Amino acid sequence: MLAEGKIYCKYLRMHLLSGMEYKGWWLMLIQVLTVVISDPIATVLLFSRFGNIGEWTVAHIILVYSLAVASFGLAESVCRGFDYFPWHLLRSGDFDRLLLRPRSLFVQVAASRFHLHRLVRPFTGICAAGWALGQLGVPLTPGRLGILAMALAGGCLMYCGVFVLTSGLAFFTIKGLDWIFLLTNASYQITRCPEPYLPRMLKSVFSFVLPMLFISFYPAATVCGWGYPRWLGFLSLPSGAAFLGVSLLVWRIGVRHYKSTGS
Amino acid sequence: MNFRNTWRACSSLFRIRMAEGLQYRVSAISGTMVGVFWALIECVLFTVFYTYSENGSWNNNGLSLPQAISYVWLAQGLFVLQSMNIDSEIMSKINNGDVGIELCRPMNLYTHWFVKSSAGKLGTSWIRGLATVLAGLLMPAGYALGGPASLPALFYFLLSAVMAFVLCSAFAMLVTAIRLNITWGDGPTYMLLLLSGILSGTYLPLRLWPDFMQTFLYLQPFGGFADIPLQLYIGSVAPAAALPGIGLQLLWSLIFIAAGRMIMKRRLHSIIVQGG
Amino acid sequence: MQIRLREIRKSFKVYKRPEGKWGLLRGAFMRNVTRVDALGGISFDIEEGELVGYIGPNGAGKSTSVKVMSGILTPDSGECTILGKIPWKHRVEHVSKIGVVFGQRSQLWWDVPVADSFDVLKDIYAIPPGDYRLRLSELSATLGVEALLRTPVRQLSLGQRMRCELVAALLHRPKLLFLDEPTIGLDAVSKLALRNFLKEENRKYGITMLLTTHDMDDIEALCQRVMVIGHGQLLYDGQLSGLQQKYAPEVVMKVNTDAMIAAMYNDLALG
Numbered sequence: 001m002l003a004e005g006k007i008y009c010k011y012l013r014m015h016l017l018s019g020m021e022y023k024g025w026w027l028m029l030i031q032v033l034t035v036v037i038s039d040p041i042a043t044v045l046l047f048s049r050f051g052n053i054g055e056w057t058v059a060h061i062i063l064v065y066s067l068a069v070a071s072f073g074l075a076e077s078v079c080r081g082f083d084y085f086p087w088h089l090l091r092s093g094d095f096d097r098l099l100l101r102p103r104s105l106f107v108q109v110a111a112s113r114f115h116l117h118r119l120v121r122p123f124t125g126i127c128a129a130g131w132a133l134g135q136l137g138v139p140l141t142p143g144r145l146g147i148l149a150m151a152l153a154g155g156c157l158m159y160c161g162v163f164v165l166t167s168g169l170a171f172f173t174i175k176g177l178d179w180i181f182l183l184t185n186a187s188y189q190i191t192r193c194p195e196p197y198l199p200r201m202l203k204s205v206f207s208f209v210l211p212m213l214f215i216s217f218y219p220a221a222t223v224c225g226w227g228y229p230r231w232l233g234f235l236s237l238p239s240g241a242a243f244l245g246v247s248l249l250v251w252r253i254g255v256r257h258y259k260s261t262g263s
Numbered sequence: 264m265n266f267r268n269t270w271r272a273c274s275s276l277f278r279i280r281m282a283e284g285l286q287y288r289v290s291a292i293s294g295t296m297v298g299v300f301w302a303l304i305e306c307v308l309f310t311v312f313y314t315y316s317e318n319g320s321w322n323n324n325g326l327s328l329p330q331a332i333s334y335v336w337l338a339q340g341l342f343v344l345q346s347m348n349i350d351s352e353i354m355s356k357i358n359n360g361d362v363g364i365e366l367c368r369p370m371n372l373y374t375h376w377f378v379k380s381s382a383g384k385l386g387t388s389w390i391r392g393l394a395t396v397l398a399g400l401l402m403p404a405g406y407a408l409g410g411p412a413s414l415p416a417l418f419y420f421l422l423s424a425v426m427a428f429v430l431c432s433a434f435a436m437l438v439t440a441i442r443l444n445i446t447w448g449d450g451p452t453y454m455l456l457l458l459s460g461i462l463s464g465t466y467l468p469l470r471l472w473p474d475f476m477q478t479f480l481y482l483q484p485f486g487g488f489a490d491i492p493l494q495l496y497i498g499s500v501a502p503a504a505a506l507p508g509i510g511l512q513l514l515w516s517l518i519f520i521a522a523g524r525m526i527m528k529r530r531l532h533s534i535i536v537q538g539g
Numbered sequence: 540m541q542i543r544l545r546e547i548r549k550s551f552k553v554y555k556r557p558e559g560k561w562g563l564l565r566g567a568f569m570r571n572v573t574r575v576d577a578l579g580g581i582s583f584d585i586e587e588g589e590l591v592g593y594i595g596p597n598g599a600g601k602s603t604s605v606k607v608m609s610g611i612l613t614p615d616s617g618e619c620t621i622l623g624k625i626p627w628k629h630r631v632e633h634v635s636k637i638g639v640v641f642g643q644r645s646q647l648w649w650d651v652p653v654a655d656s657f658d659v660l661k662d663i664y665a666i667p668p669g670d671y672r673l674r675l676s677e678l679s680a681t682l683g684v685e686a687l688l689r690t691p692v693r694q695l696s697l698g699q700r701m702r703c704e705l706v707a708a709l710l711h712r713p714k715l716l717f718l719d720e721p722t723i724g725l726d727a728v729s730k731l732a733l734r735n736f737l738k739e740e741n742r743k744y745g746i747t748m749l750l751t752t753h754d755m756d757d758i759e760a761l762c763q764r765v766m767v768i769g770h771g772q773l774l775y776d777g778q779l780s781g782l783q784q785k786y787a788p789e790v791v792m793k794v795n796t797d798a799m800i801a802a803m804y805n806d807l808a809l810g
Contacts, residue, residue, distance in 0.1 A: 051317030176289030
């Protein structure tokens with residue numbers, strides 16, 4: 001385990017070294033920043049036109065939304081390799097090379113890509129969450145900080161799970177894998193809607209299929225005291241880990257399939 | 264090449280690409296799923312805002328809830344016309360330097376690429392667009408895509424949608440031409456495409472943007488991607504005001520085409536001067 | 540016995556689009572599936588320290604069998620033990636004892652100096668630091684790549700890169716080395732250097748080598764034993780001279796063109 005961690009860091013170091021060779025990195029930074037900032041425009045504009053929904057202000061929504069986006073960004077940073085896997089690593093046949101190395105495939109694939117500028121997303125997300133907490137007048141105590149950190153970690157695990165799941169499915173077919181977009185960039189759009197107003201269908205899908213609400217809304221509710229059971233806020237880590245566990249199962253089945261068809 | 268031959272070549276290219284589109288029905292299905300999901304989330308959001316928000320009941324934005332929901336569905340349908348990136352075939356030619364060879368061919372590169380990329384775009388996505396709109400029609404009452412405001416509204420919508428396709432393709436070509444002149448990556452062109460997407464109304468109906476921006480939003484080119492046809496359909500723009508809107512689309516298309524051709528021609532000269 | 544294959548079979552599914560005028564449209568709704576036998580029951584043994592040439596036309600099943608032996612592919616049926624292990628069942632143990640060189644694909648990081656790539660490989664294969672230093676200096680001296688260690692891979696010529704690939708594949712002292720067209724695209728000097736190195740490595744450490752190639756001069760220079768594969772079957776297994784007698788008895792002598800060209804290049808370099 002320790003050795004695998006060391007390998008992961010070594011890989012990251014290699015990517016950073018290669019990244020320095022690339023001149024246009026600051027443009028990439030601006031590009032990601034533009035995406036990140038333009039993302040919540042629609043929500044902010046809607047609130048400015050329509051006003052608050054009951055007691056739900058734009059700060060409430062931004063808090064939940066930024067938690068989701070930040071954990072997505074974190075997962076995107078640490079598991080970038082899985083994000084690229086279906087379209088690059090698998091297609092180019094370089095996956096064979098990974099199979100020839102006596103190391104965990106998971107670590108090798110996860111570390112096969114790394115882009116420093118991807119950290120812009122979690123960074124902005126965390127800043128936005130801080131702003132929202134300030135607006136809501138919620139002081140940061142160590143306990144609250146712990147819950148938020150756990151939410152981010154759980155969300156990161158969950159989104160890593162999404163990427164791993166995509167890669168696992170990609171072994172069978174990459175035709176029409178676009179629907180996975182539902183679980184990545186489309187999934188955190190539901191946090192734009194206050195939870196009590198979400199239709200029951202969406203609520204259960206995004207609690208029990210993809211534990212979206214557990215890593216964003218409920219931790220926020222526990223931290224700010226929105227009248228939900230406190231323990232719901234602590235489920236972020238277990239639910240994220242559970243999702244990743246299921247995805248890893250699919251990944252293993254995929255690897256076995258790859259080894260028997262070699263395509 | 265005379266006009267008739269060009270026309271024939273274009274139409275056959277479109278036919279082939281559309282038939283190819285049928286091949287990728289799995290990805291069409293999954294694309295439709297994403298579109299429908301996205302539209303549903305938007306429908307939920309609009310319903311919540313229109314029903315429960317402070318200013319929801321007396322909003323003065325000239326867009327009722329059923330209109331907003333119809334807008335969302337059709338926006339997902341028309342969204343397929345917009346390019347998220349430069350045509351992959353052309354992009355790979357730019358990257359591996361084959362563009363020099365293309366530029367030496369004795370035909371008009373701009374027209375050739377224009378037809379090729381727009382046919383490619385339509386071919387891979389027309390099923391997705393139609394299926395999303397169909398799904399919208401079949402939704403339960405509160406979330407369904409409503410009928411057009413009137414018969415002339417439908418007519419002008421169709422006309423304007425065709426213009427939107429021309430406009431989107433012209434803009435995609437302008438972006439491609441700009442990309443040809445940039446040696447250091449995709450960043451700027453990507454941001455241009457992103458900006459066009461945001462200002463097209465697919466993010467949020469342009470009517471719901473702040474009031475002081477409305478004149479700007481009407482005159483800027485990207486509203487022609489989706490907003491103008493959609494407003495014609497739902498009736499928030501009267502059929503009487505249709506022709507100015509479509510004229511605006513036409514004007515911007517001509518500007519984009521002229522700019523794209525000019526930039527590409529300049530690039531052509533510089534390549535010939537440098538000797539490939 | 541280091542490599543032991545018994546009746547290894549492997550077939551693949553191939554999808555075909557219906558032909559004819561409406562093929563494109565019909566293909567959208569149905570597909571014809573056919574099974575193609577890539578390996579139709581292959582058996583052979585390779586002893587420790589052997590240097591075996593593995594030849595056959597494209598698509599004959601060469602790379603499929605190499606993939607089976609290196610643990611990338613699981614066969615449909617048959618037995619295969621390599622160094623006492625079943626490759627596809629004990630992937631990690633298996634691959635830490637073998638080395639694989641693909642002529643067409645690099646295992647080095649493109650943008651960073653060669654030495655950095657080696658450093659990562661040191662950790663991947665958990666090579667003890669002392670042994671790593673010893674082995675690296677020995678290999679780079681024999682292959683003459685000491686001067687290249689600080690150069691990014693993308694700036695290397697193909698010949699230089701190939702020599703670095705060999706270092707990378709041999710750093711962890713594999714007992715078994717698979718070489719897939721290692722000399723493809725190389726000039727005559729590099730080819731000869733590569734062959735000499737492989738021969739020497741084989742003699743000194745008794746590394747078993749299986750060499751896939753289309754270049755018969757490679758085979759002639761390196762291998763006493765050749766295996767010919769075609770249509771998923773082993774067609775010939777034995778001495779190279781036996782193959783010659785069987786298929787081309789009238790060919791008496793052949794000028795070694797590579798040696799000739801190499802001599803010429805060396806002359807140029809001197810002059």
